[in-house]
Amino acid sequence: MKRTAIYLRVSTDKQAQEGDSIPAQRDALRKYVKEHNYILVGEYLDDGISGTKEDRAEFQRMMEDVKRGLIELILVTKLDRIHRSLRNFLNMQDTLDKYNCDWLAIWEPMYDSSTPQGRMIINTMMNLAQFEAEQTGQRIRQVFQYKREKGEVLSGKVPCGLKIENKHLVADENFENAKKIFEHYREHGNLRKTVDYAISIGVMLGSSGIKKMLKNERYRPFVGADLFDDVQMLFSKNIKYNTYRTYIFTGLVVCAECGGKLGGHTRSHELQYYRCLRHFNKGNAISPCGNSGTIGERVIERYLLEHVKEMLTEYLFQKQQDKPKDNSKRIATLQKKMGKLKDLYLNDLINLEEYKKDKQNYEKEIASLQTPVQRDFSAHEAVLQMNLEEFYPALTQEQKRAFWRSIISKITFSKDRKIEVFFL
Ligand SMILES: [Zn+2]
Structure with a gap:
């Protein structure tokens, strides 16, 4: 007979339309x-305020009631009804624990606390949500700052990586970057990530700019018809399903033959699969792969x-058997070096500034060797406790991706179709 409170919130019209309206939440x-x-x-x-704002009157009133001991359990329909910001969430969690x-x-x-x-x-997902919010904010700031500085040079009529010479469109020195952006989108099928990637290689375009670029027919002869058409196909599918596809395993799956990353691909609408890009993009690869x-x-x-x-059980057992590394030799060597360094200084062979700087570096390394990092296997252990059949299917693609990433470092796939899993 738990004393229970229900918390209701709708933040966008879209949510209201998607059966996630206040009455629907209340009924459920x-x-x-x-x-x-x-x-x-x-x-x-609470009605319609951004999840990162903390001044929500009803939420505050509920927390006051928690503090008065009136509530033992808070029910919401979805996690994003409570908090989008990790810091605020953790503040709340402290109070709830108390x-x-x-x-x-x-x-x-x-999500059951x-x-x-x-x-x-909850912690994994909140970390992820916070990370994404920060990334988005940072990405937008970067684009705006760049545009301010450069005065919108990038939105000119000639697309990025191409220029007009003698009335003909030709590739310019930025073309390699443009092509990499096409390849990135083909590999990940995710516009948001491709925008991040574009920024990381210095192409400061937002998502509408990148989208325009990827759909611009003028690139076709330059990037090659295969690549261009793959991108268009992926685009039409993504739009059709109104979602930018998330591949659960991109970045994790690696070709056992060539060591290259496997790229995500989509077949007959829903079926997602992975293949070695160095095999399927033979034309571009320096050394094509046989997988x-x-x-x-x-x-x-x-x-x-x-x-x-x-x-995991096997892996954790192995980890337990591993002896901690013996650093004493390295520490002795470093201490000796520090002695020599002092001699150099005392004999005026180096100046005080150099002496201080090098000494500091040695000291730092010694300190890090003396306190070896304790590995944290709590995520691994949590997985062992879980009922995966119940838990896993309820996750979204993004959450599945985050889930595997919390324990796995790499999955290899070989020519004879063998899978091998490596843990973090
Ligand atoms: Zn390969």
Whole structure:
């Protein structure tokens, strides 16, 4: 008979249209309270303010009631109803802990603050959300700052990487970057990530700029028809499904033959698979790869779900057997070097500034050797505790991606279709 509060919030019209309106949330939450024989002690409703703002009146009122000991459990439909900002969330969590109040997102049952697995997942996801919010903000700032400085040079009529010479369009010195942007989009199929990538190589365009670029027919003869058409196909699919496809395993899956990354690809609408880019982009590769195999995303997922616990157990056991590295020799060498350094200074062979700087470097290294880093395997252990069959299917593509990334460093795929998994 838990004393339960329900918290309701809608932040955009889109959410309201998608069956996520206040009445829909209220019905679902009340039903949940009833089904579990909880006591409903309060309903709190905030309307339409950004999730990062902390001054939400009803939310504050609810937290006051928590502090008065009136509430043991807060129910929301989804996590983003509570907080988008990690810092604010952690502030709230401290208060909730202090007053023994749990919370649960009923449409996302893996977010359950009363279990250790739930806690681990919540922390992972909140970290991810915060990271994304920061990235987006930073990306927008970078683009604006650049445009201010350069006076909008990039939105001219001639596309980036091409120039007009004798009335003909030809590649210029930036063309390699333009091509890399096409390749990146083909590999990841994700516009947002491609914008990040473009900025990282100095092409300061926002998402509409990159989209225009990728759809601009004038690039076709320059980047090659294959690449151009692949990109168009990916585009039309993404638009059709109104989602920028997330590949769960890009960056993690690696070709066992050539060591290159496998690229994500989509076949017949939904089927996502991976293949060695150095094989399939033979024309561009310096040394083409012989791995012509493709592996489906579902296949990798199934393999991991079936084997991950067994593999993790083995991995953690191995890690336990590993002896801590003996650093004493290296430390002795460094101490000797410091002695010599002092001699150099005393004999006027180096000046005080040089002496101080080098001494500091040696001291830093010695300190780091004396306190070896403790590896944190809590994510691995949490996975061992989880009911994966229940937990995993409820995740979004992004969350699945984050989930595997929290424990796996690399998955290799060989010519004879062998998968090998390496953990962090
Ligand atoms: Zn390969």
